[in-house]
Amino acid sequence: MLCRNEVFVDHSTGRRLRLLHIDVDSDEAVTFDMSAPDSALPVVESWNRLVEMEQNGRVTLDEGQTALANEKRASVAAQQRRDAAFKRIEPLVKKTELFHKETRFSLIRERAAEVGCSVITLLKDLRRYWFGGQTRAALLANFHRCGYKDASHRSTAGRKPSLSSYDIYQITQADEVRMHAVIKNVYLRANGLNKSTITDAYDRLLQAHYSYNDGNGKRHIKEKGERPTYRQFSSFLHKHYSFEAITRRRKGNAEFERDFSAKLGSALQDCLGVGHMYEIDATIIDVYAVSKHDRSRIIGKPTLYLIVDRRSRLIVGFYVGLEAPSWPAAMHAILSIAEDKAALCARYGVEYSPADWPAHGIFPGMFLADRGPEMTSKNSSNIVTGLGITVANLPPQRPDYKPNVECGFKLLHRSIADATPGYEPPANVMKRQGKKYDKDACLTLDELISIILKAIISYNKKPMPGYELPVADMLSGVLPVPAAIWAREAPARAGALTRYSVDFVRFSLLPDDKAVVTGEGIRFKGCYYKMPTAEQNEWFVRARKGTYSVSVSYDRRIADSIYIHDERDPQKYYVAKLKDKCADYLGLSFAEVEAYEAMKRKQQPVYEQMTRQLTSELHEHADEVAAQAKKLTLVATQGKSRSARKADTAEERQTERRLRRQVEAAIPDQMPTNYVQHADAIAPRIYDPEPCDATSVPADSVITPPRKDKPLTLPERLRLKRMEIENETA
Numbered sequence: 092m093l094c095r096n097e098v099f100v101d102h103s104t105g106r107r108l109r110l111l112h113i114d115v116d117s118d119e120a121v122t123f124d125m126s127a128p129d130s131a132l133p134v135v136e137s138w139n140r141l142v143e144m145e146q147n148g149r150v151t152l153d154e155g156q157t158a159l160a161n162e163k164r165a166s167v168a169a170q171q172r173r174d175a176a177f178k179r180i181e182p183l184v185k186k187t188e189l190f191h192k193e194t195r196f197s198l199i200r201e202r203a204a205e206v207g208c209s210v211i212t213l214l215k216d217l218r219r220y221w222f223g224g225q226t227r228a229a230l231l232a233n234f235h236r237c238g239y240k241d242a243s244h245r246s247t248a249g250r251k252p253s254l255s256s257y258d259i260y261q262i263t264q265a266d267e268v269r270m271h272a273v274i275k276n277v278y279l280r281a282n283g284l285n286k287s288t289i290t291d292a293y294d295r296l297l298q299a300h301y302s303y304n305d306g307n308g309k310r311h312i313k314e315k316g317e318r319p320t321y322r323q324f325s326s327f328l329h330k331h332y333s334f335e336a337i338t339r340r341r342k343g344n345a346e347f348e349r350d351f352s353a354k355l356g357s358a359l360q361d362c363l364g365v366g367h368m369y370e371i372d373a374t375i376i377d378v379y380a381v382s383k384h385d386r387s388r389i390i391g392k393p394t395l396y397l398i399v400d401r402r403s404r405l406i407v408g409f410y411v412g413l414e415a416p417s418w419p420a421a422m423h424a425i426l427s428i429a430e431d432k433a434a435l436c437a438r439y440g441v442e443y444s445p446a447d448w449p450a451h452g453i454f455p456g457m458f459l460a461d462r463g464p465e466m467t468s469k470n471s472s473n474i475v476t477g478l479g480i481t482v483a484n485l486p487p488q489r490p491d492y493k494p495n496v497e498c499g500f501k502l503l504h505r506s507i508a509d510a511t512p513g514y515e516p517p518a519n520v521m522k523r524q525g526k527k528y529d530k531d532a533c534l535t536l537d538e539l540i541s542i543i544l545k546a547i548i549s550y551n552k553k554p555m556p557g558y559e560l561p562v563a564d565m566l567s568g569v570l571p572v573p574a575a576i577w578a579r580e581a582p583a584r585a586g587a588l589t590r591y592s593v594d595f596v597r598f599s600l601l602p603d604d605k606a607v608v609t610g611e612g613i614r615f616k617g618c619y620y621k622m623p624t625a626e627q628n629e630w631f632v633r634a635r636k637g638t639y640s641v642s643v644s645y646d647r648r649i650a651d652s653i654y655i656h657d658e659r660d661p662q663k664y665y666v667a668k669l670k671d672k673c674a675d676y677l678g679l680s681f682a683e684v685e686a687y688e689a690m691k692r693k694q695q696p697v698y699e700q701m702t703r704q705l706t707s708e709l710h711e712h713a714d715e716v717a718a719q720a721k722k723l724t725l726v727a728t729q730g731k732s733r734s735a736r737k738a739d740t741a742e743e744r745q746t747e748r749r750l751r752r753q754v755e756a757a758i759p760d761q762m763p764t765n766y767v768q769h770a771d772a773i774a775p776r777i778y779d780p781e782p783c784d785a786t787s788v789p790a791d792s793v794i795t796p797p798r799k800d801k802p803l804t805l806p807e808r809l810r811l812k813r814m815e816i817e818n819e820t821a
Contacts, residue, residue, distance in 0.1 A: 093145060096224045098125060098153040101144070107153055111221055112190055113138055121190040128222040133190045165231045172232035176216045179206050183213070184220060258316040262327070266319055269300045270327050278328070279340035293324045345488040358401060358494055365580045366588045368401040369408075369455040370496040371424065373416035373463065377504055379513035379532035380539050389532050392515075393539065396424035397503075399496045400450065401459070402580065404555065405573035406499060406547045407450040411540045419648050421465035422600045425474070428454060429593040439541040447548045449577045452590040457481040459493050470602060477599025478591065499550070506546045511539075598654070598664070601644040606653070610635040612670050615643060616681055617688035618650055620667035625655075643667075647681050727814070 093099060098109050111133055112121040120138040124131035144150040165173070183202055188194040196210075199217075203210050216230065223229020278292035301318035302310055312318070319327075328337075339347045362368050376395045382388040394416055398408035410424035427435075429452045436443035445451075458474065460466035462484050474480050485492040508514050513532035519525040534542070551574045558571035569579045581588065591599075604615070608630050612619035625631065642656040650669065657663035669677060676684050728736060 093141060093150070093152075099145075099150050100153050102149045102151070103144075109221065109224070110141075111225065112187065114187075123221045125222065128218055131218065132192070132195070133221065135190060165228075166234065169232040169234055173227060173230040176219070176230040177227050179208060180213060180216045180220060183217065184225070189217075260316055260319055260323070262319060262323060267327070269296060270319070270324060271331070273299065274328055274332065279332070279337065289325055289328065290321070292328075293321050296324065345486070349489060349491060354491070362401045363587070364584045365400055365402045365405075365577050366450070366453055366455055366584055368457050368459055369398050370401055370459045370493040371396065371398045371421065371466070372461060372493060372496045372500075373397075373420065373465070374500045376411070376539070376543075377515050377517060378507070378511055378534065378539060379515065379529045380534055380536050381513075381532050383535045383537065386533060386535070389529055390536070393536060394420055395500070395503075395543070396420055397496050397499050398424055398428065399499050400455070400573075400577065401495055403573045403576035404495050404499075404558070405450055405551055405577050407453070409543065409547060411536070411543050413536070414648065416463055416465060418465045418468050418470040419646070422470075425600060426593065426596055428452065429591055429596045431593065436544070439537065439544055441541060441544050441548070446574065447551060449574055449581065452592070453588050454478060454480060454591055454596075456587065457483055459483050459485060461485055461489075461493070462487050473600050473602070478596070479589075502550060503543070503546050506549065507542055511542060598644055601646060601654070603642060603644055605640045606643045606655070607638050607640050608634045609638050611672075613641070613643075613653075613655070613667055615645070615653060616650070617684055618673045618676055619670045620653060621670050622655065622665050622667040624665050625667070645681065650676050650679055650681050650684050723810070723814070 093110055095110055095113060098107060100107055107125040108122040109125055110120060111123050112119070114120075115138060118138050120136050120141050121133045122136055123133055141150060179202070183189050183198055186198065189198055199210050199213050203213055220226075220229050273292050273296040277287050277295045278289060280287065297312050297318060298310070301313045303313065304310055335347070335351075338351050342351070373394055373396045375392050378392060380390050380393055382390050390413065393411050393413055396408075396410035396416075397406055399406055408424050408426075408428040410420055410427060412420060412423070414420040414423075428450070432445075432448045432451055433443050458466070458480060460482065465471065466482055466484055471482050474482055490497045504514075508516070511534070513528060513534060515528035519528065552572060555571045555573070558576075560569060560571050560576075564576075564579060567579075569575055606613050606615035606620075608614075608625070609619075610631050612621050612631065613625065621631075641658070644654040644656065644664075652666050652668050655665040655667050657665070676687070679687075
């Protein structure tokens, strides 16, 4: 059913009409043509005919009716215009005779004479009144429609600034093309180091397109009126490029999403409940620690890993140590979820209560991490294969995707800042000539862990004023406390939560490999290990006949021991310790052991070269001595058979031994300076004091005479003397 002031479409003519007045008794309906608001006038039609057309579907309501103006948001000037126009036509709009063309203009002329305005003015006001739905708001001045939407249609020709004499520059389509090019290539340059301002881009525009060279080749910028102004350029920029487009191009998508994008969602919208998602991340603690063995030595700032449940914001695991953010440190944090909390608190002197650890041993369905070295390495696949947990690596530079663990770092630092010596505020790190907080360092790593542990317990028990509790929880009296939220929702999630023992988690996270059993021990990555079980089962004895491999698990951080898996029982394992021959590797990581082994491998070519060289020198010397000995022996054995040479072996051996004893065992009168001098001193008493004469030796057996600067050695003298004796005997 059509109602007053509704807009409908007459499909027989295609016109949009507004129904201004209905008189059922007289079968009259007054309509106004919305398609021609500047020239149309009310038309009286048959009401019954309109009803019949509506029933037949030839008349339907217009879904895109003209919106009514909002009087509350209009300016004061627009409201004044409205009041003045309505005052002029108010007596007319109350008369139904205004809708009939026979009496309309006579009423308008009379009212125009009364208010002192023209008929045209009243007609404009009436048309606006009818077009806008016969309300006062329809007469508001449309100041917001002043001006032009497109700069190319704006005409500023002939208009000059009031205080200047130059002409206003008319922006053309060619100017717009140039501005687009400069904005994209200078101001919106897509790199992270873009420091260009709008002024820089405007200067580049003038330099490239609105300048000229004089007769001397000097570059000049055109005068005002011959080029676009800075205001025109700036307006063009902000009109054609939105704030988001500008920021994305200048800052990058990652920084825009992190610092400038609208935050309309919630971190909980994809979380099914407690224990579904754990957020994990690492940071450097803002506290200097000292050595446990010497408190005068500073060991720097430790690493902190936190694991936070997304739903309840409960801290379920942590790690504080000197390992850099890496898989070994992350593995220790994950292992702490199942670690014995009573023993942990007792180790660091913190009071223990089971209620402080409601998520003990419970592992999530998904770990959320950034693209750090720990969760992007191949080792993180152990979480998936060993524990059946999904690992989700979030986009880089998006801390808002894991806000709970990021805020956990901030809250923990804030809670310990006042009471922790050696705490350095983050703002002081980059401050020029900042305070030296490392002078206050006095906490060992164990003492700092004790403080962090207590801070985590306090964090899990503190209320969160900004946390939005469900209505049911508020009615049940549940406080917005992480531990309370977990305890409240955990029973409903019991079927989806999984608990693992610490041993199972350790073996699931530690990397697996193969070690070789040899006769010297269990060889693994350059180290040799032993264990009582292997000795009792004669592993090493059987390995002397042939080596074989065994499955092992190991911690990359230390090479002191490894886990040997029992091949028959998957749940059984043994601990193997380093042998004494590898004692130098005690306390080292496998990375350090690998470095030392690599150094050894690099030295092998050097060792081989030295061995080959020394062997070559030995062979050269031995060949020379043997060649000379063969020559002498050939001369001495001429005419003798082999049996004759061996006939007096015992006597010759005794004679030779007696001569050697007199040389080797003789006690000198005084301590000689060296053995050669001692031999030279006693040789004349043993042998013929006459000097050696090489001429008495046959030519083919003569020893090379000594050089003047090098006397004969004792063995050479002995050989010469023996040859003389043999010649005399012959």
